[in-house]
Amino acid sequence: MQFQPLDPLLHSELRLAVMSLLISADEAEFPYIKEQTGATAGNLSVQIDKLSAAGYIEVEKTFKGKRPCTICRITDMGRHAFEAYVEALKSYLTVCKP
Amino acid sequence: MQFQPLDPLLHSELRLAVMSLLISADEAEFPYIKEQTGATAGNLSVQIDKLSAAGYIEVEKTFKGKRPCTICRITDMGRHAFEAYVEALKSYLTVCKP
DNA sequence: TAATTTGGTTTACATTATAAAGTTATTTAC
């Protein structure tokens, strides 16, 4: 088969956006991710949980002054998964095939 | 928002594979697509219907000898949608952001 | 102190994907 399978965890608009942000930012707070992705808080919370459960990101729940603050970071595993996903995608996007 | 929305019709592993095949092949029969994508006939049938209903491909039901033969071709609309999807995807994949 | 805002989580619903089962016609084997 000429098409490589696409990691279903990353093949999701919002989760991919979150990973994309974290790849280049290395660390980001929940409200920032929410703003950058345009997602609702509920949806974002769920998708962050999934990425975290898969070990693609790590989530630190801390406080900023007296308010809760959720910080996300990408893991090595997440970085590798993202790279593999991009490679797999290429098998679908290359216009000229041999 | 820095991320462009992804056409949900194309953001699907099997439908993307079908479109990818048709982009370069311009015409393909059902069994060939089935073999190339590794999909089950049922799944493929459903996804071809969706692409066809959206006007991204056109489906010709003909006969090869006495057996039915389903031929798929990409439309201009489909080609443009695919190109737009690839462009949109780039907003998620670029590692270095400005 | 009541209302609003911040920063989320939970949950219920709607959509989507997928595979199993079904359909129709055609070969092939006996």
Added chain:
DNA sequence: GTAAATAACTTTATAATGTAAACCAAATTA
């Protein structure tokens, strides 16, 4: 010549997924 197997799908039922509405707790503002 007819029974079994194959081809080429389609339909449908179920499982998985995505999404938003509702909810919660604490802090701030009016």
